[in-house]
Amino acid sequence: MTEQIEQVVEVKVRKPSVQDLPGVGAATAEKLESAGYRDLLSVAVATLGELCETTGVSESVARKMVNAARDSMKMGFETGIEVLKKRELVQKISTGSEGFNTLMGGGFETGAITECFGEFGSGKTQIGHILAVNVLASNPDAYAVYIDTENTFRPERIRQLAEGVGINPEDALSRIMVARAHNSDHQMLLTEKVDSLITEQGKNVRLVVVDSLTSHFRAEYIGRGTLAERQQKLNRHMHALAKVASSHNICVYVTNQVMAKPDQFFGDPTASIGGHIVAHASTFRIYLRKGRKGSRVAKLIDAPALPDGECCFEVQGQGLVDRG
């Protein structure tokens, strides 16, 4: 009965697209789309230089496009009440470790990017697997997306962790969408595809893991001359991830390596890859390191309205276990 009442008549209204902008014909629309301007928001926040360069239009046409895109959408302020309402939708994904959850204010947040950086074997990939299983355990129709750049996703491990939290391992595996990214362009394309998993395939994606965020960028852009180009591209990638997080209330978890800073004598002699670009785009940043006797230490570096702090845990068969 109630199902019948709740049936809604679907009225299909076509969303305005870049094609509807003044001065944009089919050819320009194609150029815009292949340069990553797939919706009006991306045009509305683009710089004129970028638009002219990617599409070959004159500056005055680019200006008209940007203005029209801006006019067509609600861009501006919202009240604190509206922000509060959005905050109420935020979910926290458990790490399985009480100490780690407390450090993160309850767990890894949806609607935000969380970056874990640390040396090899510090637990970044394990955390990705654990978050995936825990998000699936918390909601029977949730999906997790795993963008794997280093071929370290392990279905056997998912199975073991699923048993650890008491959910059906095959069901868990069927709700993880895994894609191997072969290079940085492919990685960026896969990020865009997350949107169609949700809007076209109707999957309730709650977590997107990018493991590792920077390995392809690091390998492809070698030498000082290419650094600016790499950072620009990484910046675009971070924006795309931030958009995924905020427009669909998804937890985006990215892993990052560290590089040695040989000139640093005091403090920690390591720095994360991608520098301030990745750091600023991430809402939460965690530094992971190996502790004593096989333990791992997570240090919260950056988080809105949470105190900095540390916790200690161990990766075990069934998941993360607190260590004192």
Ligand code: GTP
């Ligand atoms: P890189 O990707 O090489 O930079 O390392 P990472 O930070 O991703 O490390 P990862 O998460 O792969 O591994 C961290 C540690 O978790 C390993 O050194 C192991 O001690 C432990 N570990 C990995 N897999 C398992 C597992 O299946 N069971 C158990 N008990 N521990 C594991």
Ligand code: MG
């Ligand atoms: Mg790893």
